[in-house]
């Protein structure tokens with residue numbers, strides 16, 4: 424923990440009621456980088472000068488979304504381990520980033536996520552069944568099984584289709600933002616990408632254009648300290664990824680990615696700035712990926728267990744939950760009821776979605792052109808015929824290498 428933080432904690436402790444005082448005095452040492460903006464202390468006490476004034480309903484919506492994102496991820500991993508789906512990408516430990524950013528956006532704004540943001544879809548009102556259907560790629564799936572699992576697409580809530588090639592969403596977000604600028608819609612685009620994503624050319628292109636054209640974009644870099652097994656120290660020699668903002672002529676800020684109030688506050692400032700026409704902002708949300716890269720990965724082969732244990736004590740859901748309990752907005756009883764409710768909702772949704780049949784093989788070719796081209800029609804007919812000859816297409820659900 425930084426010296427200023429400890430001193431601020433002591434000053435706050437002097438003025439605070441006895442219960443809060445005790446907590447502040449017992450301040451923990453943080454494993455977080457020292458330049459990160461925080462609202463909640465390591466003991467989950469809010470700094471009164473920084474605490475955002477959010478209505479009770481929003482605070483509870485934020486908490487419930489973080490909890491549901493965790494439950495959804497747990498279910499996804501479980502389904503994969505049971506062999507019921509082929510692949511999953513959990514976002515364990517990153518719930519505050521996804522949720523805090525969305526809480527600062529309006530419905531009319533656009534979001535361009537990576538593959539590790541189920542909480543974005545959920546916060547903006549996605550039907551969990553539609554997300555689950557993508558994991559099976561069956562007839563209930565919005566994309567009719569044409570996308571990889573966890574690569575959701577949700578036009579109704581203005582969340583752009585997830586792409587596997589990393590950072591492609593950065594240029595897409597800038598394009599949408601510039602389009603809004605030209606059409607004077609006052610819409611903001613937020614895009615999520617990882618620490619590894621900042622080494623991609625698309626990141627550079629998007630940041631350059633956004634800086635030059637003052638595009639209304641908020642760049643959210645989730646620095647979860649790994650790109651699969653490559654640590655951030657091998658990704659960049661910069662002190663922090665936030666330093667990259669300077670080179671593109673935009674303000675940058677690093678925040679504690681496990682403190683949802685900090686993520687919310689800095690995103691809200693960036694969104695207001697973008698809406699005022701003052702241009703883009705870069706936000707580095709520092710966290711640690713608490714799960715595997717994907718269901719195909721084993722992080723115990725490369726991560727430092729001591730660092731992992733230290734971050735475990737900073738769980739974003741627990742941090743925010745403690746804050747809500749102090750504010751008397753949450754309780755053990757409410758927690759128990761929520762857990763039951765989520766378990767039941769997911770069980771019912773899975774049961775329903777899993778039953779849906781796979782799309783017809785010929786559907787691979789539809790929806791591309793209004794009128795199917797003769798070449799596509801010929802390919803469609805050939806594939807259907809092959810299917811008829813072979814009886815059944817192979818199940819490749821265990822062949823995801825990523």
Ligand SMILES: Cc1ncc(C[n+]2csc(CCOP(=O)(O)OP(=O)(O)O)c2C)c(N)n1
Pocket residue numbers: 537539587588589616617618619620621623647649650651712716825
């Ligand atoms: C252009 C491109 N190169 C390589 C890959 C393979 N790949 C998939 S995920 C990943 C790591 C990305 O790390 P980061 O951007 O930090 O995001 P995180 O997975 O940590 O959320 C890589 C290299 C890819 N999908 N796209």
Ligand SMILES: [Mg+2]
Pocket residue numbers: 617618619645646647648649650651
């Ligand atoms: Mg990463």
